[in-house]
Amino acid sequence: xxxxGYAMMCLIFSxxxxxxxxxxxxxxxxxxxxxxxxxxxxLILMIVMRLCGKISFSVLLRKETLWIGAxxxxxxxxxxxxxxxxxxxxxxxxxxxxxxxxVLLIRALVLKVNVPRIAFIGAFIGLGGVGLLMLPGLxxxxxxxxxxxxxxxxxxxxxxxxxxxxxxxxxxxxxDVSPIAQNAAQLMHGGWMLxxxxxxxxxxxxxxxxxxxxxxxxxLLYLIVVGSMGGHTLFYWLVARTNPVFPSTWLYISxxxxxxxxxxxxxxxxxxxxAVGAGIVLCGVILTNLELLQTLWKGKRSKAxxxxxLELERRLDLEQPLPAKSR
Numbered sequence: 001x002x003x004x005g006y007a008m009m010c011l012i013f014s015x016x017x018x019x020x021x022x023x024x025x026x027x028x029x030x031x032x033x034x035x036x037x038x039x040x041x042x043l044i045l046m047i048v049m050r051l052c053g054k055i056s057f058s059v060l061l062r063k064e065t066l067w068i069g070a071x072x073x074x075x076x077x078x079x080x081x082x083x084x085x086x087x088x089x090x091x092x093x094x095x096x097x098x099x100x101x102x103v104l105l106i107r108a109l110v111l112k113v114n115v116p117r118i119a120f121i122g123a124f125i126g127l128g129g130v131g132l133l134m135l136p137g138l139x140x141x142x143x144x145x146x147x148x149x150x151x152x153x154x155x156x157x158x159x160x161x162x163x164x165x166x167x168x169x170x171x172x173x174x175x176d177v178s179p180i181a182q183n184a185a186q187l188m189h190g191g192w193m194l195x196x197x198x199x200x201x202x203x204x205x206x207x208x209x210x211x212x213x214x215x216x217x218x219x220l221l222y223l224i225v226v227g228s229m230g231g232h233t234l235f236y237w238l239v240a241r242t243n244p245v246f247p248s249t250w251l252y253i254s255x256x257x258x259x260x261x262x263x264x265x266x267x268x269x270x271x272x273x274x275a276v277g278a279g280i281v282l283c284g285v286i287l288t289n290l291e292l293l294q295t296l297w298k299g300k301r302s303k304a305x306x307x308x309x310l311e312l313e314r315r316l317d318l319e320q321p322l323p324a325k326s327r
């Protein structure tokens with residue numbers, strides 16, 4: 001069940017980038033669609049958790065959830081949704097995978113935390129891959145906004161990384177709030193901020209007719225129900241049953257799947273330059289998190305060895321003759 005849940009989570013997260021692209025291409029204003037998605041997803045989760053008696057709406061009044069929602073949802077997805085007007089969904093997914101490198105750089109340069117040298121090397125390798133992903137725009141083979149859109153996604157990932165570092169620092173203050181409740185509050189705060197941004201910048205683009213088009217409406221419903229509610233619930237379910245590191249490895253699988261799904265399903269161009277850039281970005285992401293992955297691998301090997309030992313003991317017990325008194 002754990003591996004099935006993990007596979008489903010990776011598949012869901014890899015398809016959300018294409019769903020965003022389809023909605024934006026169908027005429028859905030990016031900030032408006034992002035705001036509706038996250039606010040409704042957070043509200044539904046909040047109501048469900050409240051009906052189960054596992055949350056209080058007072059969590060919305062905590063400044064921690066406000067700041068995390070502003071950085072990890074508002075900034076990150078305002079950037080991604082806007083950028084996917086000009087870049088492919090696969091490139092958007094690959095650029096989003098640079099989040100761990102941004103976390104590392106913030107921890108090292110701002111918080112002065114000692115980090116492994118290999119992680120620093122990985123961060124700069126990943127940024128080199130980002131440069132290759134930008135090259136199609138620099139060469140003029142696609143619209144010039146390609147480069148700007150790539151840069152905007154990276155800025156969004158800096159917002160994500162800032163929120164991730166902040167949430168780590170304040171986690172001790174929120175031990176009384178379940179992770180799913182924190183996620184719901186974060187989504188609601190980011191959602192209403194995106195809606196305000198939309199009303200300020202997209203007022204003339206919001207047309208109910210366009211939003212009710214099958215592609216736009218299907219994209220929005222998929223992202224609310226499957227992407228935000230289903231994917232994140234699976235993530236926290238996996239964290240509860242394994243550890244915080246294992247579910248996070250979706251980051252090494254979903255961008256590649258997103259690139260292939262966009263090419264196969266939506267006929268997005270897949271040039272050799274993008275393929276090479278994708279490989280370099282993912283190598284950088286792996287090196288950035290090499291220490292965590294090694295810890296995860298050692299933990300898996302330790303558990304496997306324990307299981308083998310217990311199995312061996314069980315077999316030996318079965319093979320031993322029963323004491324005479326018990327025969």
